[in-house]
Amino acid sequence: MKKLPFLLVFTSFLGFAQSSDEEQLKAIYHQSLTNSKCYSWLDYLSNTIGHRLSGSVGAEKAVQYTKAQMEASGTFDKVYLQEVMVPKWVRGEKESAYILDGKKKVAVPICALGGSVATPKKGILAEVVEVKSLKELETLGEAKLTGKIIFFNRPMNPENVQAFLSYRDAGDQRRSGAKESLKYGALGVIVRSLTFTLDDFPHTGNTNYGDVSIDKRIPACAISTNGANLLSQMLKQNPTLKFYFKQSCYQEADVLSHNVIGEIKGTSTPENIIVVGGHLDSWDLADGSHDDGAGCVQSMEVANIFKNIGYKPKNTIRVVLFMNEENGGRGGDKYQELAQKNNENHIFAMESDSGGFVPRGFSIEGTDANLAKISSFKNLFEPYFIHSFTAGHGGSDIEPLTSPKLVKAGLRPDSQRYFDYHHAGNDKFDAINKRELELGAATMTALIYLIDTHGI
Amino acid sequence: MKKLPFLLVFTSFLGFAQSSDEEQLKAIYHQSLTNSKCYSWLDYLSNTIGHRLSGSVGAEKAVQYTKAQMEASGTFDKVYLQEVMVPKWVRGEKESAYILDGKKKVAVPICALGGSVATPKKGILAEVVEVKSLKELETLGEAKLTGKIIFFNRPMNPENVQAFLSYRDAGDQRRSGAKESLKYGALGVIVRSLTFTLDDFPHTGNTNYGDVSIDKRIPACAISTNGANLLSQMLKQNPTLKFYFKQSCYQEADVLSHNVIGEIKGTSTPENIIVVGGHLDSWDLADGSHDDGAGCVQSMEVANIFKNIGYKPKNTIRVVLFMNEENGGRGGDKYQELAQKNNENHIFAMESDSGGFVPRGFSIEGTDANLAKISSFKNLFEPYFIHSFTAGHGGSDIEPLTSPKLVKAGLRPDSQRYFDYHHAGNDKFDAINKRELELGAATMTALIYLIDTHGI
Numbered sequence: 001m002k003k004l005p006f007l008l009v010f011t012s013f014l015g016f017a018q019s020s021d022e023e024q025l026k027a028i029y030h031q032s033l034t035n036s037k038c039y040s041w042l043d044y045l046s047n048t049i050g051h052r053l054s055g056s057v058g059a060e061k062a063v064q065y066t067k068a069q070m071e072a073s074g075t076f077d078k079v080y081l082q083e084v085m086v087p088k089w090v091r092g093e094k095e096s097a098y099i100l101d102g103k104k105k106v107a108v109p110i111c112a113l114g115g116s117v118a119t120p121k122k123g124i125l126a127e128v129v130e131v132k133s134l135k136e137l138e139t140l141g142e143a144k145l146t147g148k149i150i151f152f153n154r155p156m157n158p159e160n161v162q163a164f165l166s167y168r169d170a171g172d173q174r175r176s177g178a179k180e181s182l183k184y185g186a187l188g189v190i191v192r193s194l195t196f197t198l199d200d201f202p203h204t205g206n207t208n209y210g211d212v213s214i215d216k217r218i219p220a221c222a223i224s225t226n227g228a229n230l231l232s233q234m235l236k237q238n239p240t241l242k243f244y245f246k247q248s249c250y251q252e253a254d255v256l257s258h259n260v261i262g263e264i265k266g267t268s269t270p271e272n273i274i275v276v277g278g279h280l281d282s283w284d285l286a287d288g289s290h291d292d293g294a295g296c297v298q299s300m301e302v303a304n305i306f307k308n309i310g311y312k313p314k315n316t317i318r319v320v321l322f323m324n325e326e327n328g329g330r331g332g333d334k335y336q337e338l339a340q341k342n343n344e345n346h347i348f349a350m351e352s353d354s355g356g357f358v359p360r361g362f363s364i365e366g367t368d369a370n371l372a373k374i375s376s377f378k379n380l381f382e383p384y385f386i387h388s389f390t391a392g393h394g395g396s397d398i399e400p401l402t403s404p405k406l407v408k409a410g411l412r413p414d415s416q417r418y419f420d421y422h423h424a425g426n427d428k429f430d431a432i433n434k435r436e437l438e439l440g441a442a443t444m445t446a447l448i449y450l451i452d453t454h455g456i
Numbered sequence: 457m458k459k460l461p462f463l464l465v466f467t468s469f470l471g472f473a474q475s476s477d478e479e480q481l482k483a484i485y486h487q488s489l490t491n492s493k494c495y496s497w498l499d500y501l502s503n504t505i506g507h508r509l510s511g512s513v514g515a516e517k518a519v520q521y522t523k524a525q526m527e528a529s530g531t532f533d534k535v536y537l538q539e540v541m542v543p544k545w546v547r548g549e550k551e552s553a554y555i556l557d558g559k560k561k562v563a564v565p566i567c568a569l570g571g572s573v574a575t576p577k578k579g580i581l582a583e584v585v586e587v588k589s590l591k592e593l594e595t596l597g598e599a600k601l602t603g604k605i606i607f608f609n610r611p612m613n614p615e616n617v618q619a620f621l622s623y624r625d626a627g628d629q630r631r632s633g634a635k636e637s638l639k640y641g642a643l644g645v646i647v648r649s650l651t652f653t654l655d656d657f658p659h660t661g662n663t664n665y666g667d668v669s670i671d672k673r674i675p676a677c678a679i680s681t682n683g684a685n686l687l688s689q690m691l692k693q694n695p696t697l698k699f700y701f702k703q704s705c706y707q708e709a710d711v712l713s714h715n716v717i718g719e720i721k722g723t724s725t726p727e728n729i730i731v732v733g734g735h736l737d738s739w740d741l742a743d744g745s746h747d748d749g750a751g752c753v754q755s756m757e758v759a760n761i762f763k764n765i766g767y768k769p770k771n772t773i774r775v776v777l778f779m780n781e782e783n784g785g786r787g788g789d790k791y792q793e794l795a796q797k798n799n800e801n802h803i804f805a806m807e808s809d810s811g812g813f814v815p816r817g818f819s820i821e822g823t824d825a826n827l828a829k830i831s832s833f834k835n836l837f838e839p840y841f842i843h844s845f846t847a848g849h850g851g852s853d854i855e856p857l858t859s860p861k862l863v864k865a866g867l868r869p870d871s872q873r874y875f876d877y878h879h880a881g882n883d884k885f886d887a888i889n890k891r892e893l894e895l896g897a898a899t900m901t902a903l904i905y906l907i908d909t910h911g912i
Contacts (some may be wrong), residue, residue, distance in 0.1 A: 387843040
């Protein structure tokens with residue numbers, strides 16, 4: 001019985017910690033749902049600034065706007081920019097395409113893939129070979145592919161509950177379709193849009209030519225899923241029909257851009273840094289509200305919520321809006337380069353880059369012990385319907401970041417609707433639900449609070 | 457050590473049961489995401505038939521369509537209708553309303569609340585008293601309320617993560633605002649729409665006059681949230697401004713309608729009945745895709761998935777599409793009346809009436825032991841991101857149903873976006889995500905499979 005008093009003290013201390021955490025989470029979610037700024041920030045980024053492709057006027061305006069907002073917030077000890085040279089790819093004139101079946105022309109919605117070269121000025125007109133995989137190119141070989149347009153038409157597999165798995169699996173067609181097809185003398189590439197839905201939006205995204213010289217590159221476009229189904233159906237009727245497309249995209253010289261950083265100095269261990277961020281650049285077909293305006297304003301909201309609940313972090317918190325995730329990843333690389341140069345010690349990095357949908361949990365990149373530690377907070381999150389803590393990738397922008405004991409996490413919102421909008425002309429502010437966005441911000445804030453308080 | 461062999465056998469038996477359940481759930485979700493009909497059924501209900509207010513042509517068409525679909529499916533042993541007399545409320549001409557501030561007229565979007573009486577033909581023009589609660593009427597009293605239009609303007613509380621709590625709390629204004637206001641000589645009632653969003657859609661829904669005779673009833677309308685904010689703001693500037701509204705809704709005599717029922721006879725205990733359903737009627741401002749076309753087609757899909765995976769239920773399964781949930785509940789009452797008359801034994805009843813959004817779990821209405829039993833299936837659902845099993849209400853249509861050991865459950869989809877569409881002009885098919893709808897159907901099927909197999 002002698003040890004009981006100690007046990008009681010210890011238990012009641014734990015009880016206090018838990019209940020104090022409960023209270024803090026309650027305050028965090030309350031602030032986010034009643035007093036947040038993230039939705040109006042995103043409104044401005046999306047509806048006033050618009051798209052933010054690296055090197056564009058929009059990207060530069062977004063840098064200035066978010067920096068000014070962070071400065072005006074009174075939340076940060078320091079707001080600053082990190083210079084980073086970024087690639088500048090320009091779409092040029094709106095693309096056009098049609099299926100030519102005998103004398104019948106049927107227009108279909110396409111867009112150039114990011115990084116693609118242009119077609120010749122008069123466009124490309126050629127017969128089409130439909131394939132379902134990169135591997136099929138080998139089987140068909142040069143004899144069947146030379147002089148043709150290759151049409152990659154493997155849909156995203158609907159059977160994965162986690163939509164990102166389907167995206168990853170079908171994504172090789174977009175990422176490598178052009179690079180692989182040109183080896184067989186193909187003239188161009190059409191890729192089925194990476195979305196589950198049947199609609200008329202072509203979805204862009206980067207294609208990668210590797211080290212193929214510019215003069216050998218062939219143009220690549222995405223076709224909407226309805227367009228892809230139509231083309232496939234018409235090819236069955238007439239395998240020698242032709243496809244025409246024209247695009248005038250081009251690459252300019254790299255230009256100067258910036259990561260935007262707001263820093264709250266830690267009260268007890270300022271040398272330990274916690275990063276929370278999203279990427280400020282977006283594709284150019286819409287506002288990039290989900291990808292990744294949402295992640296940027298949620299990251300800014302983390303600091304805003306801390307201010308509103310009067311929480312002073314022990315460790316230094318950095319809100320980082322990375323530039324150029326979509327077509328280069330230069331912002332993430334630059335952040336790491338400078339962190340290393342300055343001998344910084346990062347203990348935790350969180351990224352939100354999966355849309356502003358209702359949050360479900362986090363994927364954790366660290367040791368098993370890190371995952372166990374973070375999962376031990378699970379019961380605190382359950383009142384907010386956050387329940388999924390799994391091992392997995394943190395995020396593209398924080399991928400280059402290294403530090404001896406660094407743990408990374410990615411916010412995992414519900415994934416079902418993400419690819420309805422991803423890289424397409426409908427990734428707009430009206431596709432954002434204010435509460436879902438705010439719940440994501442609160443969930444990010446809650447985990448950062450817990451890690452800042454209890455360590456990792 | 458002697459007991460070990462038994463333990464091993466027992467464990468491996470459990471292991472087998474668990475793994476066979478795992479396989480069945482995998483098959484269920486797979487079928488739902490790759491081979492379901494619910495989305496196309498809902499497309500027809502929403503886009504070809506349209507609204508299905510009780511007593512309307514649409515409601516009758518929906519009865520015939522779903523009956524024909526169930527018959528054609530080859531899934532059921534029996535498909536039949538249950539006759540039920542339903543109230544017929546008709547909106548009449550489109551409502552109109554404006555704020556009259558001196559000579560300035562500002563039009564605002566309103567709609568009559570369901571069950572409301574009409575205004576006089578020329579409309580009502582009167583001063584407005586803004587209140588935040590029913591209780592405030594008492595405080596103000598007859599002196600301040602007679603001859604006035606009462607404007608109920610308490611917003612839904614954004615701080616609840618569970619949106620239905622906010623709906624329940626703010627809902628008394630819509631449900632009882634007219635009945636309470638007429639006691640003080642008010643001429644009419646305006647109710648702020650029950651939604652979190654700021655937009656221009658008025659949200660209808662039933663108002664209840666209790667036993668007040670028709671000649672004493674006063675007209676009640678919903679105003680869009682933007683309209684409510686504008687009116688409130690203008691009232692602050694000019695408390696004696698006037699509000700005008702006109703509506704020509706009316707109640708006709710009850711008409712004959714139907715519950716639609718498809719039945720699969722149980723293979724071993726056919727006398728035990730499991731019900732799964734939604735309500736076929738909807739409000740009249742849109743298609744009622746979320747409320748509750750979704751619940752109907754998901755319930756039909758349960759039977760379709762069982763057919764596709766070759767599962768023959770032990771107990772009798774009834775898919776029930778209830779009529780008249782929105783403004784009477786007559787279908788649910790009739791179902792119970794006949795169940796009782798026929799001495800039927802219902803063991804489980806599930807309702808889907810919270811929108812076709814991504815499913816999160818179930819609310820369970822039963823004993824603690826029932827909740828524990830159903831919660832014991834939780835680990836089987838986790839791969840599908842279903843995690844919330846809580847005590848709570850099953851659903852309005854299954855509320856009247858009684859049987860000695862009956863357990864009820866309501867599908868609980870994510871609630872954040874439900875009130876963006878609920879009872880409003882934007883509750884349309886384009887607000888439905890195919891995968892979210894299908895995941896809901898799979899989740900319902902999975903729980904019914906588990907209860908049918910393991911008992912409750």
